[in-house]
């Protein structure tokens with residue numbers, strides 16, 4: 404139902420903590436069932452080690468919430484939601500490798516390569532990436548095949564050279580450079596982090612059979628929260644502790660990475676993130692109270708501590 408209620412105001416009555424806990428429990432149970440240990444056990448154990456290591460599960464929750472907003476069911480989106488978390492986990496495993504960010508901790512635990520070795524960590528990432536696509540194709544029910552195909556195509560685009568991989572390449576190239584512009588930084592963020600967050604929202608919408616106007620609106624919502632998410636990530640790298648983050652703090656400064664705080668300062672970066680979240684929430688205005696989960700998730704992005 405479309406109402407003209409102000410979603411920003413309505414979200415104050417929404418219990419985000421309870422909502423997130425409930426959705427996280429659904430996602431955790433589905434992920435636990437999605438990959439079982441079989442032969443050869445080492446690779447399945449390595450996949451499960453990182454996939455079930457916690458994390459906020461923001462990406463699957465965004466997918467479920469968007470599908471439900473547009474009248475779909477959680478069950479229709481759950482396989483895609485799990486696949487999104489598999490791909491996100493894969494990107495974290497590869498990002499932590501010595502050839503990339505070289506990190507020892509992730510989600511409060513030793514990184515995958517520290518436990519299983521670099522060779523197995525690379526393969527665990529590869530296996531999660533491949534299985535994510537198989538999982539959507541095999542497990543999605545009660546959704547027209549053309550919509551499932553569209554989700555698979557968009558997901559492929561979001562993780563490849565036009566998305567995550569492209570953003571990561573420019574990010575690696577920017578290390579140590581002192582003349583990175585806001586535009587270049589925005590390219591890195593929108594590809595490395597934003598592309599996956601965007602497809603979390605758009606895939607949920609497509610599975611629910613979204614009309615073009617809804618898809619446009621929700622894409623703008625997703626692009627704004629995606630950039631805000633990475634700006635807050637840059638801020639937390641400076642202001643939060645290793646215990647809070649579950650990974651090494653201060654890595655961006657150490658690697659001489661281009662970040663928003665470097666270009667805009669901490670306060671300027673916070674203001675930019677707040678502005679983006681405001682713009683994201685404005686896109687949800689036509690949905691009224693039905694959009695409360697997406698409004699609250701957008702607000703959570705700037706309020707989060709890890």
Ligand code: GRG
Pocket residue numbers: 457458459460461491493494495497498503510532562563567568571595596632633636709
């Ligand atoms: C996709 C083939 C392929 C390769 C990946 C390594 C790489 C190429 C890209 C790096 C992508 C990356 C790790 C971006 C950072 C995104 C980010 C801010 C992660 C932290 O997300 P949270 O805070 O983490 O949601 P949790 O642990 O809560 O899930």
